Amino acid sequence: MRTFELLQRVPTFAAMPPLAVERLARLVKVVHVPAGGTPVRQGDIGDLFYVLEHGAMSVSQDGRELRTLGPGDSFGEIALLLAVPRTASITAVGPCRLLAVDSDSFVAAITGHRGAQQAADNTVRRFMHGDSASESGTDEGPYQDQT
Numbered sequence: 001m002r003t004f005e006l007l008q009r010v011p012t013f014a015a016m017p018p019l020a021v022e023r024l025a026r027l028v029k030v031v032h033v034p035a036g037g038t039p040v041r042q043g044d045i046g047d048l049f050y051v052l053e054h055g056a057m058s059v060s061q062d063g064r065e066l067r068t069l070g071p072g073d074s075f076g077e078i079a080l081l082l083a084v085p086r087t088a089s090i091t092a093v094g095p096c097r098l099l100a101v102d103s104d105s106f107v108a109a110i111t112g113h114r115g116a117q118q119a120a121d122n123t124v125r126r127f128m129h130g131d132s133a134s135e136s137g138t139d140e141g142p143y144q145d146q147t
Contacts, residue, residue: 002025006053007024007028008021009072012077012110013110020109027101027102030053030097030098030100031097033092033098038089039098040075040088040089041089042088044086045086047102047103048101049106050075050101051074051099052070052098053099054095054097055093055096056068056094056096057069057091058090058091060091061087068093075090080106
């Protein structure tokens with residue numbers, strides 16, 4: 001699946017005009033995570049938003065597994081939107097390929113697009129009401145680019 005098509009399926013970006021998603025797709029970095037790799041650790045400061053392109057990842061909070069993410073799931077937006085530490089850890093079940101969007105590009109992408117901003121606001125609202133593993137999966141942080 002093309003980067004553009006995958007980004008269009010992310011709830012936060014789905015309401016954006018195709019041209020805006022296409023611009024964002026050009027800014028994405030590909031990150032490869034080996035089995036057992038933890039690109040996001042609970043409590044870390046986050047500066048990237050991720051979309052899982054290939055593989056499966058486990059979401060855990062305080063050592064307790066919450067769920068498994070699959071292709072198309074995204075995570076990391078809470079740290080970017082609220083400037084809070086990562087709320088959970090994300091560990092690769094097997095080799096994974098992620099698309100990473102840096103904080104500035106993420107915020108710029110949703111600013112000025114009412115539907116995208118509303119989706120982001122809904123994610124924040126769910127988080128504030130206790131659903132820390134909200135909508136797109138969770139909120140977790142940086143992994144070193146291995147491409």
